[in-house]
Amino acid sequence: MLPWTVIGLALSLRLARSGAERGLPASALQGDLLFLLDSSASVSHYEFNRVREFLGRLAALLPVGPGALRASLVHVGSRPHTEFPFGQHSSGSAVQDAIRAAAQRMGDTNTGLALAYAKKQLFAKAAGARPGVPKVLVWVTDGGSSDPVGPPMQELKDLGVTVFIVSTGRGNLLELSAAASAPAEKHLHFVDVDDLHIITQALRGSILDAMWPQQLHASEVTSSGFRLAWPSLLTADSGYYVLELAPSTDPGAARRQQLPGNATGWAWTGLDSDTDYDVALVPESNVRLLRSQHLRVRTLPEETGPELIVVSHTRPRSLRVSWAPALGPDAALGYHVQVGPLRGGAAQSVEVPAGENSTTLQGLAPGTAYLVTVTAAFRSGRERALSAKACTPEGERSRAPRPQPQRTGGREP
Incomplete structure (x- = not known):
């Protein structure tokens, strides 16, 4: 120990020393x-x-x-x-x-x-x-x-x-x-x-x-927002913060938010995907002069997928489902595949990990129409789903055995 x-x-001494600096x-x-x-x-x-x-x-x-x-x-x-x-x-x-x-x-x-x-x-x-x-x-x-x-x-x-x-x-x-x-x-x-x-x-x-938020920084970046955090620079009695956000290509479209002096974080939502944003944290205080902190954050591309469901290898009691996977830096964490009869009945689910884009569904009924839904789960907490219809073929019917001709020792007339 x-x-x-x-x-x-x-480590504690190093952190304290860097804080003093x-x-x-x-x-x-x-x-x-x-x-x-x-x-x-x-x-x-x-x-x-x-x-x-x-x-x-x-x-x-x-x-x-x-x-x-x-x-x-x-x-x-x-x-x-x-x-x-x-x-x-x-x-x-x-x-x-x-x-x-x-x-x-x-x-x-x-x-x-x-x-x-x-x-x-x-x-x-x-x-x-x-x-x-x-x-x-x-x-x-x-x-x-x-x-x-x-x-x-x-x-x-x-x-x-x-x-x-x-x-x-x-x-x-x-x-x-x-x-x-x-x-x-x-x-x-x-x-x-x-x-x-x-x-x-x-x-x-x-x-x-x-x-230890050493300075203004962003986390939980998604295609539509991100979270900001900063060290405690003020108190509720010593001042307040003005937080500014603007697209890098359009500074005139700035959004502002005033926050109390004891705030240490804020989440921006409803932003455009795949866009650079300039952020400024401005501490306002009559007690001491504090510098503004600046940061540029790029939102992730739009979350897409799954797309183009393909049903293949259909058998009386099984079928295979494939789909075009989610791509890009905000790719899906995994997929949830659900299949259930169109006319009602119990549905079954399969979890498919990220990196795979197909699965075989077993235990189906012959000659039955199904609705197959593939849902992609993203790190932002949002989900995107796509559905397709599929039908299992009828199973082979049992046939009665053919009667065998009887042979006798005599000749036919």
């Missing part, structure tokens, strides 16, 4: 970190203990302190439960001990309910949360939930919360990719419960990056 402590101390206080690395732990009966005691140990080791490597990072632990169960609020523990080792002492709650896996509860905790003074500091959620799950996760998770991200997901089970790739902050490859980890130690350092670094 000592070598990691030395590394953590060295920019004129920021040494305590500028601040943030509220909420661990969301699946404590329901769907998780075995062995898995729960392994995850608990992983979170404890992760917390021990973070610069936890009253004026720096604060941590809280919330259980997912039939009802959410706070193990400890923000600010109760003033060091990484104290947080580690508290996590190790947490007992499994059991019950249902009501993750959506826990996320709604976590949103209140992350912004509640009574829970020890602080206004104007970066917010990070680390959700460790076996992949399942008894209630919807998407809407409450999107509310958190809309409020500027950075969401990391660690799945130790066989969770739905598309759903978890949409739930995590973008890009998914940085914020979503699929790891066996016995191999969690492999991602500890990478996840620690990503959490610190989210807690």
